[in-house]
Structures are given as structure tokens and as C-alpha cells.
Amino acid sequence: MGMTMTQKILAAGAGLDKVEAGQLIMAKLNLVLGNDITSPVAIHEMEKFEKKGVFDKDKIALVPDHFVPNKDIKSAEHCKCVRNFAKDNQISNYFEVGEMGIEHALLPEKGLTVPGDVIIGADSHTCTYGALGAFSTGVGSTDMAAGMATGEAWFKVPSAIKFVLTGKPAKWISGKDIILHIIGKIGVDGALYKSMEFVGDGLKYLSMDDRFTIANMAIEAGGKNGIFPVDEKTIEYLKEHTTREYKVYEADEDAVYDEEYVIELDKLKPTVSYPHLPENTHTVDEAGDIVVDQVVIGSCTNGRMEDMRIAAEILEGKHIAKGMRCIIIPATQAIYLECMEKGYLKTFIKAGCVVSTPTCGPCLGGYMGILADGEKCVSTTNRNFVGRMGHINSEIYLASPAVAAASAIAGRIVAPE
Amino acid sequence: MEAKGRVFKYGDNVDTDVIIPARYLNSSDPKELATHCMEDIDKDFVNNVAQGDIMVANKNFGCGSSREHAPIAIKAAGISCVIAETFARIFYRNSINIGLPIIECPEAAKEINAGDEVSIDFDSGVITDNTTGKSYKGQAFPEFMQKIIQANGLINYINEKG
Numbered sequence: 199m200g201m202t203m204t205q206k207i208l209a210a211g212a213g214l215d216k217v218e219a220g221q222l223i224m225a226k227l228n229l230v231l232g233n234d235i236t237s238p239v240a241i242h243e244m245e246k247f248e249k250k251g252v253f254d255k256d257k258i259a260l261v262p263d264h265f266v267p268n269k270d271i272k273s274a275e276h277c278k279c280v281r282n283f284a285k286d287n288q289i290s291n292y293f294e295v296g297e298m299g300i301e302h303a304l305l306p307e308k309g310l311t312v313p314g315d316v317i318i319g320a321d322s323h324t325c326t327y328g329a330l331g332a333f334s335t336g337v338g339s340t341d342m343a344a345g346m347a348t349g350e351a352w353f354k355v356p357s358a359i360k361f362v363l364t365g366k367p368a369k370w371i372s373g374k375d376i377i378l379h380i381i382g383k384i385g386v387d388g389a390l391y392k393s394m395e396f397v398g399d400g401l402k403y404l405s406m407d408d409r410f411t412i413a414n415m416a417i418e419a420g421g422k423n424g425i426f427p428v429d430e431k432t433i434e435y436l437k438e439h440t441t442r443e444y445k446v447y448e449a450d451e452d453a454v455y456d457e458e459y460v461i462e463l464d465k466l467k468p469t470v471s472y473p474h475l476p477e478n479t480h481t482v483d484e485a486g487d488i489v490v491d492q493v494v495i496g497s498c499t500n501g502r503m504e505d506m507r508i509a510a511e512i513l514e515g516k517h518i519a520k521g522m523r524c525i526i527i528p529a530t531q532a533i534y535l536e537c538m539e540k541g542y543l544k545t546f547i548k549a550g551c552v553v554s555t556p557t558c559g560p561c562l563g564g565y566m567g568i569l570a571d572g573e574k575c576v577s578t579t580n581r582n583f584v585g586r587m588g589h590i591n592s593e594i595y596l597a598s599p600a601v602a603a604a605s606a607i608a609g610r611i612v613a614p615e
Numbered sequence: 616m617e618a619k620g621r622v623f624k625y626g627d628n629v630d631t632d633v634i635i636p637a638r639y640l641n642s643s644d645p646k647e648l649a650t651h652c653m654e655d656i657d658k659d660f661v662n663n664v665a666q667g668d669i670m671v672a673n674k675n676f677g678c679g680s681s682r683e684h685a686p687i688a689i690k691a692a693g694i695s696c697v698i699a700e701t702f703a704r705i706f707y708r709n710s711i712n713i714g715l716p717i718i719e720c721p722e723a724a725k726e727i728n729a730g731d732e733v734s735i736d737f738d739s740g741v742i743t744d745n746t747t748g749k750s751y752k753g754q755a756f757p758e759f760m761q762k763i764i765q766a767n768g769l770i771n772y773i774n775e776k777g
Contacts, residue, residue, distance in 0.1 A: 222759050235640045239683055242643070246770045265641060272641035322681040322705055338683035338709035340769050348773060352759070386628055387675035391704050420675060422704055475628060562637040562680070581679060583632045585655040 200450025202358040203425050204393040207333040207447050211316035219357035219454075227257065228332075229310060230345040231319030233301055233558075234262035238279045239339035240320060244347060252287050253349030259291040259310060259319075260284050261301040264558040269565040299530025299556045302326035302414060302498035307530055309440025313428045314447055318342065318351050323498045323580065325416045328425035329409035330432055331446060335423045356422045358393035359384075360455040363400035365464030370614045372508070373408030374500055374578065374598035377415040378469040380461060382479030390420035392456065395449065397427060400463040406435045407504035414499045415580055418476040468613040470576075471596035474584045482601055482613040492575040493518075493606040494587075495599050496527025496554070497561045500578035503533050505599040510542040512603035512614055513549040519609030524551040525560060525567045551606070563587045569594075576605045616737040618695035618716065620668035623653075623660060624729035629672050630679035631706065635688040643684065645691035652688040666693040669735070671727045673699065677706025683713060690715040696735050698742060698753070700724040711760055712769040718742065718753035726751075 201209065201216065209217040211225035232240055237260055252258055260280050265273035284292035291310060298304060302323050305311050313331035317324065320342035327334035337351070345351050361380060381388070394416045396409075404412075409426050416424030426432070428446045436444065467481040495501075495509050506528055518524045526546050528534040534556065537543050546553050560567030561579040569575055569588030574595065577587065582594035595611060604614040633655040635648055642648060653660040670689065676699035677685060686709050689697065697710070700721040710717045716737060723742045727733060731746035740753040756764065766772035 222757060235637075236681065236683065239643050239687075243770055246774075248774045264637075270641055276641065276643070320681055320683075322679065324681075336681040336705050338681050338686075338705060338712060340683060340712035341708060344712075344769050344773055354757075386678060387701065387703070390675065390701060417679075417705075420678065420703060562632070562640075564637055564640075581630075581632065583630045583679060585636055586632050590655045 199454055200452035202393060202453045203395055203427065203447050203449040204333055204358060204423060205355055207314055207316060208353060208355055217355045219355055221355045222352060223355060224350050224352050225316050227318060227345050227349050227351055228315040229257055229259060229317045230342060231259045231261070231301060231305065231317065231321065231324060232342050233264050233321050234266060234273070234277050234280055235264045236320035236339045236342060238276045240342040240346065241279055241283045243340050243343035247347050249347065252346045255288045256290045257349065258289050258346055259305055260289055261293050261298060261304060263298060263300050263556065264562065265564050266295050266557060267555065297531060300498045300501055300558055303502055303529035303533070306330060306410070307439060307532055309442060312436060312440055312442045312444035313432065314445035318345050322417045323414050325421065325423050326410055326414040326498060328413035328416065328423050329406060331426060331428040333423055333425065336417060356391055356393045357456045358395050359389055360458040361394060361396050362458065362460045363396060363398040363463055364460060365400050365462050366403045367463040367466060370468060370600040371463065371466050372598045372600065373404060373411035375466050375469045376461065376463065377412045378471050378476065378479050378596060379466055381415065381419045381476045382469070383459065384419055386418060386475055386477045387420040389416065391422055394419065394421045394424040396424065401426065401429065403463065405504055406431055407502040410502060411499055418580055468598065468601050470601060470611060471582055473582050473593040476582060476596060482611060485611045488574065488595070488611040490576050490605055490610055491523065491573040492567060492569065493522065493524040493602050494560050494567055494575060494577040494579060495602050496529060497558065497579040498529065499580045500599050501527055501529025501533065503536055505578065506533060506537050506542055508599045509603040510545045512600060513551065513607070514545045516549055516607050518550040518606040522606055522609055524606040525554060526551050527554045528556060530556055560587055576602050576611060578602050617735065618667060618669065619734045620665065620695055622727055622729055622731045622733055623664065623668060623670050624727070625670070625672040627673040628675045628678055631677055631682050631685040632679055634677065634685040635682065640682060640684055645687050648684050648688035649691035652692045661692060664693050667695045668693055669733050670694050670697045671724055672697070673724055674701045676702050678703035681705045683709045686710045686713055686715045698723050711763055714764065714768045720751050720753040723751035723753065
């Protein structure tokens with residue numbers, strides 16, 4: 199019986215020739231990640247270790263991104279705690295405001311995540327790096343603390359679901375439509391404890407940014423990780439972003455999958471998740487008349503360069519609807535700068551949008567776009583739970599940057615064309 | 616080890632955003648987090664919960680964010696055990712790592728009602744609904760996780776291992 203791509207990476211990380219689903223292993227970590235919300239809890243836990251210090255100052259990434267620039271005094275104290283810890287332990291990958299970005303956009307851009315890596319992060323969207331052929335998964339603060347101290351983590355080897363993507367998606371169909379469609383199909387616990395392995399001839403039509411978006415939302419189907427094979431596009435991306443050596447793993451031909459789904463990309467339509475679960479998907483053509491108060495374009499799911507380009511293409515020369523608030527958040531400083539150089543910032547501002555420095559802010563209802571009682575928001579973020587972006591009676595509709603930008607202009611949920 | 620208490624009952628897909636909303640995550644103090652636990656879906660929870668009470672929910676409990684603040688808030692609010700059909704995996708890990716007992720038991724999760732008095736024997740995994748008189752067998756933890764729980768969390772376990 200062969201191994202899936204995920205199982206092969208985990209076997210190598212554990213120093214084993216073979217692993218199988220359900221097996222408990224201890225694996226060596228290539229990177230341990232935390233943010234300004236989860237790291238302070240982990241740093242506090244670190245104090246309980248008899249052995250002091252971190253396992254490797256170059257294999258830890260600390261990215262204050264959720265409530266930065268500091269939104270209040272308590273957040274400032276959290277960030278100070280992370281900053282001091284990074285300084286005391288000489289953490290090489292600590293990113294201060296001004297150098298930072300939303301963690302899951304930033305780390306691949308900085309070349310810190312490569313194929314074959316075993317990565318844990320105290321943030322549920324750590325699964326994003328599966329786009330590059332790494333095993334990466336979200337954990338909590340105590341796991342992060344143990345990872346920082348020992349360089350290891352325990353895992354139950356997951357079984358997998360195979361998603362065969364076929365055909366060429368239509369013009370405005372992006373990674374977001376694909377992953378929302380899949381979550382709608384299998385449900386928010388459809389991949390619980392499992393790997394989601396994406397394969398098929400449709401992959402060649404998906405940019406790296408599409409793949410980051412898809413892997414990012416594996417957690418929204420309950421998945422332990424989402425993972426893509428390494429192809430020419432991955433290698434091209436790595437050439438641009440990293441000097442780290444990496445190892446490419448492929449699933450065995452006789453690997454066993456719990457289930458297999460064929461996703462015909464050419465048949466997909468712009469898709470939106472209605473409140474209050476990501477699985478509550480509808481195509482935009484059946485949306486009816488949903489009037490929107492706010493649009494957010496950004497986050498670790500959809501704040502990358504391609505997302506900005508699509509938003510700019512749709513907003514160019516237009517103006518958002520009267521009374522609409524449209525908040526655009528390039529995910530990293532590098533993306534922000536490129537948006538400026540390409541003239542997108544001008545396009546956004548002339549269209550009546552606001553452009554923010556990188557932050558997770560509105561996605562988790564932290565700040566920078568909180569919703570009032572009864573307000574509706576189309577958002578390119580990843581969760582539409584009750585109260586996620588503000589008042590418990592507010593509503594979030596998850597969508598692609600194309601649908602979000604078009605909806606900002608129309609004032610209601612619409613497709614780009 | 617045993618737990619006994621009154622049941623607070625919830626449905627499917629209780630996410631970590633409603634367990635502890637992000638607007639309170641500028642704090643990591645367990646007592647402060649506990650005062651806002653569950654408020655977006657059950658604003659009376661914090662006023663009614665007593666030390667030792669039990670939370671019962673259906674599938675995919677604790678889905679969403681990886682915030683360890685969620686099991687921390689539940690534990691600090693006084694909850695002695697969470698029983699569910701299934702748990703989201705990060706919440707599952709986090710609960711074990713911080714020493715909040717959780718049990719997967721689909722039958723118990725479906726049949727136990729809000730307000731019932733329930734006892735749990737963690738050694739045998741037996742859940743008893745004292746109100747209805749019915750007993751259920753929860754799924755036992757793998758030996759490795761039992762060791763973490765016995766050590767009262769992951770960090771003590773690693774310290775003991777040396």
C-alpha cells in the first residue's frame with residue numbers, strides 16, 4: 199500500500215521509511231510560526247519548560263499581524279511581549295510593522311516555506327503552505343511552545359481525500375470559487391482530521407496565488423492540511439522567492455484515499471458562501487437582490503498580488519456605490535508597494551475605496567471595518583461565522599476578489615460580468 | 616478522575632469565534648476570557664455556569680480559529696468536560712494540551728439534554744446521564760494522549776520525558 203504526498207513528507211520528518219493513516223509519530227519541524235494573538239500564550243507556556251531557550255533561532259517565525267499597528271493598549275502589550283521574546287532569543291524571522299505582512303502571505307514571499315517542509319503554526323490558516331508542496335498545519339499556542347523549545351511535534355498521520363481538478367476555469371473563476379465550491383460540496387467537517395490532496399490536469403491553469411487561496415481554506419472543510427504537487431509554476435515561484443534547498447515528494451501511484459472527487463473547473467460559476475458557515479454556498483447567478491453595506495478585499499486568503507490586480511481591473515475608472523464602504527488590504531508591504539508602482543492604489547482611491555496597511559483586522563472582527571447590527575458585508579476573507587466581523591446580527595458573504603469588487607460597484611452581490 | 620455537573624447543550628459546528636470572540640483576544644488572562652465565553656450564542660452561559668458543569672454539543676465542536684483561548688475560556692468558566700459527536704482537530708489538540716477533558720461520544724451527544732445531571736468516569740470513559748439513567752461509553756484516548764493528560768498537559772509531559 200503506497201503513501202499519499204502528505205504521508206511521505208511526514209514519514210521523512212519522522213525519520214521513518216513508511217507511515218500509515220492513524221499512526222502517531224513525532225516529526226522534526228522546519229518552521230514554527232506564531233502571531234501576536236497566539237504567541238504571547240506560547241511564550242508564557244515556554245516559561246514552564248525545564249530546558250530554556252529555543253531549538254533553532256532561524257526556524258521560528260514571529261509575525262505580529264492580527265491587531266497591528268497596535269489597536270489598543272492590551273494589543274500593544276501583546277506585541278511588546280512578542281518583540282521582547284524575539285530579541286531575547288535572537289529570532290531571525292521576526293517581522294516588525296513596516297517589514298511585515300499577513301503571516302501566510304508573508305512567509306512564502308520571504309522564501310521561508312518550501313516543498314517537503316514540515317511546518318506548524320499557531321494560526322489555523324497555516325495550511326496555506328501546502329500550495330508549495332509542504333506539509334503545514336495549524337496548532338494552538340502550547341503546541342507552538344513545545345515546537346519552539348524542542349523542534350518537534352506529534353502528529354496522527356492523516357488519511358486523505360483526493361480532489362481531481364479538471365478543465366480550464368472561465369475568466370473570473372479563481373481559487374476562491376474553487377475552494378468555496380469544494381467546501382459547499384463536502385461541508386465544514388467534510389475533511390475532518392484528513393489531508394486534502396489536489397491533483398489533476400486543471401492545476402496547470404491555477405496560478406500560485408490561486409493555489410495559496412485553496413490550500414488556505416482547507417481548514418474551513420475541517421482538513422488537517424491541503425497540499426498541491428510541485429510543478430513548473432511552483433518551481434518558478436521558488437526561483438523568485440527562495441534560496442533554500444527543498445525536496446519534492448509525490449504521492450505513490452497506489453496511495454490509498456478515503457474518497458475521490460472530480461471538480462470540473464470549466465463548469466464552475468462565481469460562488470459565494472452565505473452566512474453563517476463557509477459550506478453555505480450559492481452561485482452568484484442565484485443570489486437574488488442582496489444589498490451590501492461593506493466590501494473587504496484582503497486577508498491571508500485573498501490579499502495577494504493577483505487579488506489586487508483583479509480588484510484593480512474591475513474598479514478601474516469606476517466608482518463604488520453610494521453609501522458603500524470598500525476596504526482594500528494588500529497582504530504584505532511588498533504587495534502594497536507593487537500596488538503603488540502599478541497604479542492600483544490610485545485606481546482604488548479614485549473608485550472611493552480605502553486602502554489599509556497589512557493587517558488581519560476586519561477578518562476576525564478585530565478592528566478596521568467592524569460591522570454594526572444588521573449590516574451585510576461581501577468579504578474575500580475565510581470565515582462568516584456569527585459575529586466574526588462584528589455585531590452578532592451582521593452578515594458576511596464570502597467571495598472572490600472579482601465578485602467583491604463588482605459588488606462594491608453595484609452595491610449588491612453581483613458577478614463581474 | 617471523575618466529573619459531575621449540569622449540562623449546557625449546543626448544536627453543530629460551534630466555532631471558536633463564538634466560544635470566545637476575537638474582540639476579546641487582546642487579553643490572554645483565563646479569568647477575563649471566561650467572562651465572555653459563549654456570549655455570542657448564549658449570553659446567559661457565564662451567569663448560569665457552575666464549577667464542574669458539563670458542555671455537550673453535536674458535530675465539529677471548536678471549528679475555526681486555532682486560538683487556545685477557546686478551551687482556556689471554557690475551562691476557566693468552570694466546565695469540567697466537553698462531550699461532542701466530533702471535535703475540530705485543532706480544538707482537540709489544544710484541549711488535551713491544556714488539560715481540558717473532552718470526550719467524543721455521538722450517542723451521548725445526541726441524547727443528553729440541556730439541564731440533565733451527568734457524571735463522567737474518565738478512567739473507564741463511561742458517561743452516565745443521572746437524569747435519564749442512561750449510560751454511554753465514550754471513545755478512549757490513545758495511550759500516548761492519556762500520558763499527556765496524566766502529566767496534566769503537553770509541557771509537563773515533555774519535562775517528565777527529559
